[in-house]
Amino acid sequence: MITQNLETTPTPELNKALYATQQALIQPTKNKEAHYGKYADLSAIDAAIRKAIKESDSGISFSQGVVDDSNANGKVSHKIYTVIRHSSGEEKILYGDSFPDDPNMQKQGANETYAKRTSLCLAFGIVADDDDDGQGASLLDAYKDKQDEIRTKTNNWLTAELAQMDKKNVDQLRLVLKSKDKKVSNLTYMESLTLAGAVRYFKMQNGQID
Numbered sequence: 001m002i003t004q005n006l007e008t009t010p011t012p013e014l015n016k017a018l019y020a021t022q023q024a025l026i027q028p029t030k031n032k033e034a035h036y037g038k039y040a041d042l043s044a045i046d047a048a049i050r051k052a053i054k055e056s057d058s059g060i061s062f063s064q065g066v067v068d069d070s071n072a073n074g075k076v077s078h079k080i081y082t083v084i085r086h087s088s089g090e091e092k093i094l095y096g097d098s099f100p101d102d103p104n105m106q107k108q109g110a111n112e113t114y115a116k117r118t119s120l121c122l123a124f125g126i127v128a129d130d131d132d133d134g135q136g137a138s139l140l141d142a143y144k145d146k147q148d149e150i151r152t153k154t155n156n157w158l159t160a161e162l163a164q165m166d167k168k169n170v171d172q173l174r175l176v177l178k179s180k181d182k183k184v185s186n187l188t189y190m191e192s193l194t195l196a197g198a199v200r201y202f203k204m205q206n207g208q209i210d
Contacts, residue, residue: 010204012197014086016176017058019190022125025052030128040128042117049124059087062123064116069098076101078112080119094123147189154192158184161199173198 028048030038040048053060062084069079079098085091096119099111121128162170162184174181176198177191187195 010197010200011086011090011092012176012194012201013088014060014084014090014092015190015194015197017056017060017086018084019194020056020058021049021052021060022190024056024058025049025124025126027126028128037129040126042113042120045117045120045126045128048126049120061085062120064120066112078115080112080115082119082123084123094119096120096122151187151189151192154196155184155187158187158192158196158199161203169202173202 026048028040028044030040031044032039032041049062052058062082064080064082066078066080069077077098077100080096082094082096083091084094097115099108099115102108102111117128120126162173165173173195176194177187179191182191184192184195
């Protein structure tokens, strides 16, 4: 079974680019309708993200792929992954939704499209549905919970690290944020990752970590 580990490789440039992209991102128009209400299809979500990347000139690109997965009983399924790359060479790989193997190719295609759609929403923080049958919502809730967990751990690490640094260096590092005087405990998920990337890069440059 495929699991996603928390990445620890510093990606300060990609973090800043993602923050800029999300600042420019306008939620896509809900251009389709299902039994649970209106929703944005994959093409609308893709277009909204690419528009935000262009307007923010963030230098990122993304692509999606499918890998085979299986449970403990050996039943085959498929999992979507999203690769987000930055022009600096930094990248993140995010595993998203899974869908079952189905001999009906039409149904298989529909399941893959749905999984790509929800996975892309999770990767870029998009809410594409008025409501749904619970599957997308539960995935989004789980993703938000994971983000909160990572944000809390990162902010605790930042608090300890910044307390040991000179105020001049801290002020310079905080320039990667729009709100440079914001308390660490109040940083958003993306702000937290952005500042953490800057701190790690600073420590690497000064030979404090490998």
